[in-house]
Amino acid sequence: MISLFPLFLISLSAWGSSVNAQAKNYPGAAGWPTSAAWQELGQATGGRLSKCPATECTSSQGAYVLAAKTAQDVSAGMKFATANKVRVSVKGTGHDFMSSQNRNGGSGSLLIYTRTMKGYQIVPEWVATGAPNGTAPQAAVGIAGGTAFEEVYPFVERERLMIVHGATASVGAAGGWIQGGGHGPLSNQYGMGCDNALEFEIVVPSGAILIANDYQNQDLFFALRGGGGGTFGIVTRLITRAYPLPTMNGIQISVRGRGYLDAMAYLFAMTPNMTDFGLSGYPTMSGSSYSSRLRAPGKTAQEISEFFNPIAERMRQLGVTVSLDQVVDRGTTSKRELFKEAAESEKLKARQLGGLMTSRLLARDALNEGNIPAIRKMLSSVTGGLSSVLPYPNAGGRVAQNRDLDTGLNPAWRDAVMHMIVMGIGGSPVSAMDPLSANHGAYLNEASPSERDWKTTFFGGGEHYARLLEVKKKYDPTNTLWCTPCVGGDLLVERSGRLYDA
Template sequence: MPACVWNSLNATVGGRLRNATPYAKSCFSGSFDEGECAGLIDEYLDPARRSDHFGAYINAEWETCQATAEECALRWMGATARDGQCRQGAVPSYYIDVSDHTDVAAAFEFSRRTGVLVVIKNTGHDYMGRSSGPGALGIWTHHLKSMSYDKTFVPQGCEATMNPVPAVTFGSGAQFSDLLAFANENNLTIPGGSDATVGVGGGYLQGGGHSPLSNIFGLAVDRVLEYEVAVPTGDFLVANECQNPDLFFALRGGGGGTFGVVMQVTTRALPRAELVTVSASFKPTTSIERFLEFVIPYSVGWAKDGWSGYIYTAGIFHLSKLDTTEVDALAYMAPLKTFLLEELYIELQVSTSHSYGDFHEKYLHLSSVGLPKCIPVFPASRLIPAETFSDSPKELLKTLMQLINALPASFIFANAPYVFPGDGKTSVTGAWRRSIWDVTFGQVWDYSASPAEQEKAYRNLSRSMDPLRAITPGGGAYGNEADVYEPDWERSFWGENYEELVRVKRKYDPEHLLDCWRCVDWKGASDPRYHCYF
């Protein structure tokens, strides 16, 4: 593309077009900068630093072109400078540091006119590579961080049909750390995931968004009241129950990078919550198999009673509930307390958190939560329906243990919104409401793994999930943490909602300017833009 074409785009967006450089470039011999490299090495595994750099991804495998081994990565176990050439990999060539919707409209028009691909990036928490793309123009929403609280919010156009509710409106680049602080300052509850560096309004929210308390407060999309979104037709739209309700439906679970660029979100602000949590820390010698054998028969009952939490198979277990006391919680969990003490020699702890921020600090911020960050890692997930716990408990235990023993990372999110019905107007798969657990497994590698070794790892992880899929016929998968090669992905991610999502996609993006790996109505793996995938 001639330089004058890019210069023209730069002028249109007020000088906010940037060259995109790979994160580790300063540590390569061809472009070595001693001072910059030293700082980068010190903070190579820091997701907060990475989220501030367009060329960095929290899921670092998507900085690289995996199929061709083009990359600019450091060894993550003891990062050091490297000889050789830093290559662009899958990092887009240019990006626009978006300040308002006119920048997005300019990007779409540029793509329409030149054929240059566009991708949307927030903070780079993306396990499927949807926010990267070789040769692409990136639309970077990271600096959209406005935030306000309205005690009497009514969605635009709904004045005659809806009562005012407390709500928080924030730019799509606002991160959980921002929302946690804001909620604490205003005595509110805004549940989120474990990683405080996630950009809330991006793929996290648009893909559904679970938290440790999803069985109490629902998924993130359950609480959304309104989006302001720039769509590929060039329009800047409000999407809520009263305006563009089909787009509102699609953005409430249909996935990021697909229907448009969300500029601003308004979500219901819940009052300060007091949570009682029971927890236990596992020892290196703890038998996870024996623990799960005990827990599986109780899990549906716990979910029905409103408990929600996480099981980190290499760390801790915690379940939380509203409207109870520490005494009542320990009485209710007496069988678990006895089992842990007498068979696993572990004490069941109980504590009260006086706000969600307090809870996050105790159980999420300081613990090794979720899949590894800032290194090459890819997951596969499965929603486990309630029926599996009653119909196939032995098969469930056996299958889970096979995966736990075979893979380096495993997590059981005992937080599916089983007792939170929602409003029936979100586009996530209905399996979320039928399930008790969302289980996630992960594989990792170092930068030196060959393309053949990486492809083998992907395929082996995908195949290893087949027995779990077989015993959970009513389940699905969480698209934000899914197998890159998930079979029957349309049904797994969106279930009965898929056909309607395709219709919405074609309405608001008729020229298909947005496309991403296994997103709604994607062009397919044979499209040249996916040459970095296996």
């Protein structure tokens, strides 16, 4: 008996180490690259590699940072990291409302910084790489991996063109926004950002520089259009569809007073009609007031008033004061104004980084006049206390019509008409919103990182998630890229800043 006890301990120890082996090398470990090896990588990338000073590094930062300027720089970094079992983290503009998950950082990682990759170009008659002869050209804009919307928009607008964009000017056009789906003030007229992506240049963990579009690497093209950033590779160039610049008339709405919840429940029930008409924007609401500037690209101010006046009148009958003002585009409306209009909701989200953000994609089938009692009950729950609510009517319309596109986007977007965010402390907003949601779905770029069934909530679960995971395993078999909640996030576990096999 005495002789068996140590043997048992040895066996148990061996079993534990095989199941929970450290997945990556870290500074100080035997497998960590030598200083000479890092120096060689720095020389290969034109001196763009820097070491994080030990006195300034936090546990969430990379051990080294590669400020890439070309796809070749990214390729060198990826090859090096994969060969040496070093984790790669990716950072562009750094926008991430799941900051607690540090999805664009990582202790002991090689952080590849893409913000230094700048550039944009209008291609009036673009044809996909590898397309067959006779393929019809279309207008497009090429955007380098680190370019922000605020940099490309003035250039595009001067040519009287537009591209589908996000709510915040400083967000990167080719990064996590579009790779996670990409909603914006024009979504219900033109589709999600990922719906308009025509081609990606991407560096995968092997270091290969690939083109992903409808004609080559179609599986990767599928995953990059909505399956999440920092997961399958690093995008170094995006080609996105360009449209003629439309007129941007709209309406300014404010609601308050007795009967507020009844009136707001009715307004929510009208959301499918509003999004199908083309109205979209970034409202803010509390338990006593609602404010929004909604725009409808291509509609006249009179058409918008004629559409919305009956809705406003019904709300007044329910006891609230509704103030309406026309927003007329006199030929000077720019995307800067659209960014400014979304600024208040973005400020609320930014202030909430230390608190709780939850969200749900509310279904078309749930928002209707026959379901007003359930809508009112939900609003009563989520607008109480210290909560702020951002009810974005930016799905429906073209987002729903694009359901047959082969994209990695959470399928719940195709059944939704509203992306609703609740921010605050206390209560259970998810349980209140869930009965009205599309398959418990949420937008993976603006949600709680603590979702229990994250594979369904963010990626649609089932066959859809399985297909995304298959792409992940094909192009990143050793999990050089890892984040959570991301596709393949449960293949490794993080303990004290280090990654282990699950």
